[in-house]
Amino acid sequence: MLPPTVRTLLFSLLILLAATTSPILAHGAEATHATNNHPVTATPAFAAKEPRVDGMLAQPSANNSSVAQHENPEHVDEDGDTTALQQWFARELSSQLKNSSANLSQGEYDTAQALLGDDYNQTLARYSELAEQSPNSTDDQTADSLQNTTAQHREYISRVEDYQRTEKAYVTAKQNGNETRARKLARELEQLQTQINRSETNLTQSYESIANNTGSNLTTVQRSISNSSQNISTQQADIRRTEFTQTTITIDQATTNISFRDPLNVTGRLTSANGTALENRTIAIKLGPRTVLTNTTTNGSFTVSARPTLISRGTQTISLRYLPANTSAYLSSTTAITVNVTAVTPTVTLTHFPSQSQYNQTVTIAGQVDVASIGVGEEVPLRVTLGSTIVGTTKTTAAGTFTLNATIPASLQAGSQELQVTVPLEDRALARTTTTESISVTETATHLSVTTLQESANQVQFQGELRTVAGEPIANQTLRVEAANQTLATVTTNKSGAYATVLNTSNTTALSSDQSVNVNVTYSGAGNLKQAHAATQIETGAGESPWNSLPVSPLVFGGSLLGIGVIGALVLRSLTQSSPRTTAEDTDTDQEHTSSVASETHPSERTMAVGESLLEQATTHLEDGEYNNAVQMAYRAVRQQLTEQTNTVAEPTAQTHWEFYREYQNPQDSTLVRLSELESLTEAFEQARFTPSSLSSEQATTAVKIATSIVSPTDTDDESGVEPTE
Numbered sequence: 268m269l270p271p272t273v274r275t276l277l278f279s280l281l282i283l284l285a286a287t288t289s290p291i292l293a294h295g296a297e298a299t300h301a302t303n304n305h306p307v308t309a310t311p312a313f314a315a316k317e318p319r320v321d322g323m324l325a326q327p328s329a330n331n332s333s334v335a336q337h338e339n340p341e342h343v344d345e346d347g348d349t350t351a352l353q354q355w356f357a358r359e360l361s362s363q364l365k366n367s368s369a370n371l372s373q374g375e376y377d378t379a380q381a382l383l384g385d386d387y388n389q390t391l392a393r394y395s396e397l398a399e400q401s402p403n404s405t406d407d408q409t410a411d412s413l414q415n416t417t418a419q420h421r422e423y424i425s426r427v428e429d430y431q432r433t434e435k436a437y438v439t440a441k442q443n444g445n446e447t448r449a450r451k452l453a454r455e456l457e458q459l460q461t462q463i464n465r466s467e468t469n470l471t472q473s474y475e476s477i478a479n480n481t482g483s484n485l486t487t488v489q490r491s492i493s494n495s496s497q498n499i500s501t502q503q504a505d506i507r508r509t510e511f512t513q514t515t516i517t518i519d520q521a522t523t524n525i526s527f528r529d530p531l532n533v534t535g536r537l538t539s540a541n542g543t544a545l546e547n548r549t550i551a552i553k554l555g556p557r558t559v560l561t562n563t564t565t566n567g568s569f570t571v572s573a574r575p576t577l578i579s580r581g582t583q584t585i586s587l588r589y590l591p592a593n594t595s596a597y598l599s600s601t602t603a604i605t606v607n608v609t610a611v612t613p614t615v616t617l618t619h620f621p622s623q624s625q626y627n628q629t630v631t632i633a634g635q636v637d638v639a640s641i642g643v644g645e646e647v648p649l650r651v652t653l654g655s656t657i658v659g660t661t662k663t664t665a666a667g668t669f670t671l672n673a674t675i676p677a678s679l680q681a682g683s684q685e686l687q688v689t690v691p692l693e694d695r696a697l698a699r700t701t702t703t704e705s706i707s708v709t710e711t712a713t714h715l716s717v718t719t720l721q722e723s724a725n726q727v728q729f730q731g732e733l734r735t736v737a738g739e740p741i742a743n744q745t746l747r748v749e750a751a752n753q754t755l756a757t758v759t760t761n762k763s764g765a766y767a768t769v770l771n772t773s774n775t776t777a778l779s780s781d782q783s784v785n786v787n788v789t790y791s792g793a794g795n796l797k798q799a800h801a802a803t804q805i806e807t808g809a810g811e812s813p814w815n816s817l818p819v820s821p822l823v824f825g826g827s828l829l830g831i832g833v834i835g836a837l838v839l840r841s842l843t844q845s846s847p848r849t850t851a852e853d854t855d856t857d858q859e860h861t862s863s864v865a866s867e868t869h870p871s872e873r874t875m876a877v878g879e880s881l882l883e884q885a886t887t888h889l890e891d892g893e894y895n896n897a898v899q900m901a902y903r904a905v906r907q908q909l910t911e912q913t914n915t916v917a918e919p920t921a922q923t924h925w926e927f928y929r930e931y932q933n934p935q936d937s938t939l940v941r942l943s944e945l946e947s948l949t950e951a952f953e954q955a956r957f958t959p960s961s962l963s964s965e966q967a968t969t970a971v972k973i974a975t976s977i978v979s980p981t982d983t984d985d986e987s988g989v990e991p992t993e
Contacts, residue, residue, distance in 0.1 A: 350401075354482070356394040360413065361483040363387050364420065368491035376428040383421055391417065409480040416473040423466045423492065430459045430499055437506065451593045453510040460503040467496035507598070513540040514589055514600040516550070519568075526609040527638050527696055530574040533604065537567045537589055539597060544568075548597075549590045554578045555696075557646065575696035576643055580608045608696050613638045615649075615688050615702040624675050626711040626795050627739050633670040634688060634702075642667025643697060652687040653706070654679050677741060681710045681795040708795050712736045715746070717788045717801040722769065727805050728903065730767035730880070733760045733790055740764025744793060750786045760880070767880040769903070772805070782806075878908040878978045885971050894967035895955040901974035902952035905945070908978045924949050924956075944973045 363382050370379040391413060398410035433455055440449040471489050478485045518535045525531045533552065537545045544567030552559045552571055555578030561571040588601045619633040632651055636643045647663040651671050658673035689701040716731040729748055733741045741764045748756040748768065758768040783804050792798035881904035888897035906927060928949045951970040955962055962970075 352397055356390055356397065357481040357483050359390050360387070360394065361481075361485060361488075363390070364417075364485065365487050365491075367420070367424070368488045371424055371427065371495060372491050374431065376424055376431075379424050380421065383417060387417075405480060409477065412473060412477055412480070416470065416477060419466060419470050419473060423463070423470055426459060426463050426466060427495055427499065430456060430463060433459065434502060434506075447594055450510050450596065453506050454591075454593050454595075456503055456506055457598075460499055463496055463499055467492055510596070511598040512596055514538065514545065514591075514597050515540065516587055516589055516600050516602040518587070518602060518604060521604045522606065524607050524609070525575055527574045527576060527611040527613075527641075527643070529609075530572050531585065531606060532570070532572050533587065534568065534570045535587070535602075537563050537569065537600075545589075545597065551588045551590050553586050553588070555583075557644075574641075574644070575608050576647055577692070578608055578696050580610045580694055580696060582606075583608050610694075610696060610698045611638055612698040612700050613643055613647075613690060615690060615700060617686075617688060617702060617704055620686055620704055621706055623707040623709065625709045626675055626677055626679075626735065626741075628675050629672055630675065630706075631670065631672050632686070632688065634668070636663050636667050636669065636690060638697075647697060648691060650689045650691050652685075652689070653708075654684045675708065676794070677744065677796050678794040679708055681708050684708050710795050710797055712797045713741060713790060713792070713799040715788060715790050715799040715801045717803050719786075719803050719805055721806065722903075725771055725773040726769055727772060728767065728769045729756075729758075729786075729788060729803075730765070730907075731788065731801060732764045733766065733799070734764050735796075741796065744790060744796075747789045747791070748786060749789060750784055755786070758880075758884075761883055763879065765880045767903075767907075768884065769900070878904045881907060882971075882974055882978050885974060889964075889967055889971050892964075894962040894964060897967045898951045898955040898962055898970045901971045902948055902955075905948060905974045905977050909945075924952055944977065948973045 363386075367379045367382040370376075370382065394413065395410040398406035401407075433452055437449055437452040437456060440446075440452060470492055474485045474489050477483065515538055516535055517538070518533065521533045522529070522531050531552075531554070535550075537548055537550065539545060544563075544565070546563050546565045546567055548563045548567075550561050550563065550569050550571065552561070552573055554573055554575050557573075557577055559571060559573040561569050563569045582605065584603050584605055586601060586603045589597075589599055591597050591599055613636050615634060615636050617632065617634040619631060621630045624630050636647055636649070642665075643663060644667060645663055645665045647667070649661050649663070649669055649671070650657060651659045651661070651673060653673070653675070656676055656679055658676065659671045661669050661671040663669050683705050684707075686704045686706050687701055690697060690699060692699050712735065713733060714736055715733050718730050720728040720730070722728050733744055733746065735741060740760075740762070742760055742762045744760045746758050746760065746766055747754050748758065748770065755770055756768050758766045760766045783806055785802060785804055787800050787802050789800040790796075790798055881900050885897045885900035885904060888894075888900060902924070906924075928945060948970055951962065951966060954960075
């Protein structure tokens with residue numbers, strides 16, 4: 268039954284309604300006749316945009332039978348011949364690439380990059396969309412290839428520009444007689460030219476593949492890039508002859524069969540082109556991903572010993588390279604030797620690990636990896652597993668030791684669990700190996716809370732937190748909302764352990780009776796976490812919203828229903844003032860401890876966690892195409908957050924959405940977020956909640972973005988106008 272105050276207000280509302288609707292209904296036929304010729308529709312702030320053609324508002328045609336003679340393919344969204352559209356976009360992309368290459372050849376680097384800017388990106392994105400719609404997997408591969416090739420093309424332009432800019436600096440240094448700087452710049456030019464040649468080879472192959480798949484003629488692009496690379500190679504050959512002297516590495520002796528137990532031993536000599544020994548020069552030997560350095564002696568000779576660890580086993584080529592300093596007058600040189608690598612199994616020894624642990628506890632695992640008491644050196648990977656769960660990865664230090672701090676996950680079963688530390692290498696100089704120990708994982712008791720909020724006659728919000736008895740939040744756990752042996756909803760806790768969900772009581776038989784109903788929120792437990800539940804009561808069958816029973820939609824009345832709006836707001840306030848209910852039970856913990864856990868959680872932290880949980884649900888609705896639900900959930904997340912952040916709102920749960928907004932128009936609280944965005948979100952909520960039409964994807968996405976910026980602001984997303992404190 269409705270409270271007496273509400274019944275009185277509703278009676279007044281009906282009297283005013285009868286007086287107000289009479290003239291409107293009397294003129295209904297006339298209004299309908301008028302609107303047949305000139306339809307009039309409300310245009311909310313989030314309404315769909317006016318149709319546009321090439322950036323201009325489309326104007327009504329004087330002749331309704333006229334047909335567009337030309338249409339920009341970028342604006343064609345209807346189903347049709349997607350192959351023809353793909354070909355059009357491919358030609359557009361090819362044209363842009365050709366123009367970019369032409370400007371590159373002329374040294375106009377900014378223009379070359381600009382031609383691959385926003386317009387190009389939009390065309391490429393549209394091409395990719397069409398490729399996704401196509402059943403042909405080759406189209407997707409071509410789209411990916413275009414994306415990668417475009418990135419390579421931009422990088423190539425940047426490197427060519429860097430080379431030309433550095434070459435000008437080199438010429439200036441030579442003219443000023445600064446030989447040290449000139450030689451340093453010449454060394455940089457050597458590196459840039461090597462990179463440019465590599466990029467040119469990759470780009471040529473990529474464009475050849477794209478041309479074959481799309482039928483586009485990209486010969487001009489390939490020729491332009493090839494000419495640019497050739498010109499730079501010619502420039503660099505002149506600089507090389509001027510600045511540098513060639514060098515040679517000679518190998519005198521080298522081990523051919525190697526392993527970690529039998530290291531590689533190499534002796535050799537470094538000389539200039541005319542045979543002069545070069546002393547105190549750096550020689551680098553590369554064994555797979557590991558590089559070993561040594562220096563030459565007074566006669567240019569060197570000796571190096573290196574144990575293979577991560578290099579592939581079998582026949583391998585080992586490179587030796589002279590690394591000159593930036594200011595050196597000598598060029599780098601390289602030679603290679605061929606060896607056979609045999610695998611060796613290392614030993615993993617644990618020096619520290621816990622004998623017992625529990626949920627969310629950080630444990631330290633440390634040890635040593637060696638072969639015959641010789642540490643394997645740095646960068647050898649390790650994987651740590653508890654039960655069937657990988658809890659972390661790490662790498663060895665130069666001494667072959669390792670340390671890993673891991674957190675016990677909820678999914679790990681209670682009881683004795685295997686702790687495994689594995690060297691996960693395959694077909695390398697160090698073979699795969701695992702060592703095993705055991706630790707005991709104890710169960711952790713949990714506490715679950717629930718709060719309900721009667722948002723309307725048939726919508727109830729459930730929110731709360733799942734924590735350990737010590738107050739630690741438990742994330743990513745599934746909870747069930749149940750009544751009368753029925754599961755009404757499932758919800759997942761967020762990173763703060765909070766959850767929130769909204770139920771429509773009119774859609775569930777368990778909640779449709781005119782009475783109080785007991786509702787349970789249940790956590791079944793998982794892994795090493797115990798189960799918990801919380802119970803609450805909600806009032807059902809309270810009747811529909813007063814607006815739902817009106818014979819004419821409120822939108823028809825417009826400004827003439829201002830008086831009814833005032834009474835309606837009072838009705839909504841009366842309904843919501845008596846609705847909030849909060850109860851919490853925990854079958855696994857005593858009430859005294861439950862109270863202490865609740866008191867340790869700061870209200871603002873709880874509110875933020877619940878807001879984030881609602882926001883996550885809004886995102887899920889958005890991804891599922893449920894745009895009205897997404898907007899409503901986004902609004903609830905913001906309202907939940909802002910209610911806690913300001914002291915200016917009196918009894919926020921009793922306010923309509925516009926009353927809530929108006930409380931923020933002249934805030935005394937400096938923490939207030941952006942009013943204009945709150946207004947837009949409120950308008951979107953009104954349309955999603957009170958009109959039968961569905962919002963568009965764009966409108967819902969905008970609303971969720973606004974809510975995200977308010978509920979979960981980043982450090983760089985602060986537009987509130989409040990100066991940061993020191």
